[in-house]
Amino acid sequence: xxxYKFNKDQLKFVEDRLGITGKIRVVLNYxxxxxxxxxxxxxxxxxxxxxxxxxxxxxxNELKAQxxxxxxxxxxxxxxxxxxxxxxxxxxxxxxxxSEPPDIFPVKNRASLYAQLDSSSDIRLVKLTTxxxxxxxxxxxxxxxxxxxxxxxxxxxxxxxxIPSILPVRGMDVSQTGAGVxxxxxxxxxxxxxxxxxxLLASLGAQVVATADGIVKDITKTGDKGRGNVLIIxxxxxxxxxxxHLGDILVRKGQPVKQGTxxxxxxxxxxxxxxHLHYEVLHNDDIMDPVDYFFADLSPEEYREMKVIAMSSxxxxx
Numbered sequence: 001x002x003x004y005k006f007n008k009d010q011l012k013f014v015e016d017r018l019g020i021t022g023k024i025r026v027v028l029n030y031x032x033x034x035x036x037x038x039x040x041x042x043x044x045x046x047x048x049x050x051x052x053x054x055x056x057x058x059x060x061n062e063l064k065a066q067x068x069x070x071x072x073x074x075x076x077x078x079x080x081x082x083x084x085x086x087x088x089x090x091x092x093x094x095x096x097x098x099s100e101p102p103d104i105f106p107v108k109n110r111a112s113l114y115a116q117l118d119s120s121s122d123i124r125l126v127k128l129t130t131x132x133x134x135x136x137x138x139x140x141x142x143x144x145x146x147x148x149x150x151x152x153x154x155x156x157x158x159x160x161x162x163i164p165s166i167l168p169v170r171g172m173d174v175s176q177t178g179a180g181v182x183x184x185x186x187x188x189x190x191x192x193x194x195x196x197x198x199x200l201l202a203s204l205g206a207q208v209v210a211t212a213d214g215i216v217k218d219i220t221k222t223g224d225k226g227r228g229n230v231l232i233i234x235x236x237x238x239x240x241x242x243x244x245h246l247g248d249i250l251v252r253k254g255q256p257v258k259q260g261t262x263x264x265x266x267x268x269x270x271x272x273x274x275x276h277l278h279y280e281v282l283h284n285d286d287i288m289d290p291v292d293y294f295f296a297d298l299s300p301e302e303y304r305e306m307k308v309i310a311m312s313s314x315x316x317x318x
Contacts, residue, residue: 161259162236164211165296168243168279169202169266174302176201178276178317180310181289187273187315197242197280198290198310199317204247204275206266210257211241211281211293219253221269227278227318228270231263237283244278245270245318273317 094100153160169176178199186193214235221229227244231251234240247267257263268275281288291307298306 159236161213162239164235164239164241164281164290164293166209166211166259167200167294167297168208168211168241169200169277170207170209170262172200172202172206174298174306174309177291177306177309177313179313179315180291180307181287182311184316185314187317188271193316195316196287197244197278199313200277200279201317202266202275202277204266204268206277207262208243208246208264208266208277210259210261210263212239212259214239214241214257216251216253216255216257216263219249219251224270226270228272229264229267233257233263238285240282240285242278242280242282244280245272245276271318276317278318 090100178201179195180198182195183192184195185191208231210233212233212235214233216231217234217240218232219230220227220232229244229246229249231243231246231249232240233243243264245267246269247265249264251257251261251263266275266277272278279290281290281293289310291303291310294303294306
């Protein structure tokens with residue numbers, strides 16, 4: 001549709017014809033408006049409508065978010081389980097060895113360690129492992145040196161013979177271990193009583209030896225009552241050892257004895273459920289765990305096995 005304008009010179013309306021510049025301007029306006037409308041429509045569609053591919057990505061993100069949430073919950077559960085296991089392991093170690101367990105990877109360093117394991121390359125992990133192994137080897141060498149030093153002291157120091165450090169029944173095996181120190185069920189009364197020594201199962205007549213140099217302090221014989229035939233030996237540095245439920249006693253009161261000397265034979269005297277030796281160690285009148293004093297006869301593995309058996313035996317033999 002043509003446009004008209006009033007011509008003052010001619011005093012009439014004439015057709016308004018656009019020049020080239022005007023036509024270009026009109027075309028550019030149409031193009032610009034078209035572009036703006038296209039952008040506007042695209043934004044509307046992009047904001048309020050998803051393509052099939054975008055919907056698929058949204059669903060994948062939601063699934064991953066759910067899986068991540070479940071993984072976090074499982075990690076929390078595992079962390080709690082590991083913490084509980086660490087506490088139980090610590091309690092077991094303390095009850096058996098009476099000391100704090102060694103912490104190879106301290107808690108304060110674990111976060112950085114786990115971060116390294118999660119993000120490090122294979123080469124870096126190999127280097128880290130190699131470093132830990134070398135450190136362990138160094139610690140092992142140091143411990144070997146300390147053990148050798150202890151062995152030299154034990155071998156060359158006569159005073160060590162006054163510590164009750166050997167097994168009291170000659171030729172016995174770790175499997176002959178019975179109930180240890182602590183609350184145990186009495187074999188006859190079926191009540192919980194305090195057990196002050198270590199039961200060692202053995203056949204009648206088995207040789208009982210002095211576990212350290214000392215002097216026979218006392219010998220008592222009560223027949224079928226109490227501890228039966230009992231031998232008490234005093235040692236240096238406040239140590240006393242007691243041997244109960246004996247058969248024949250081969251020493252006399254006041255007699256000096258050497259470590260390893262046969263002093264009696266295993267019996268079944270007193271209130272005893274079966275032939276065995278009830279063995280006690282006292283230090284300055286305090287009841288000690290005899291298993292902790294067999295270091296001259298037991299390997300670390302045998303000591304651990306005997307300790308576990310003594311702790312897990314719920315019923316004593318006397």
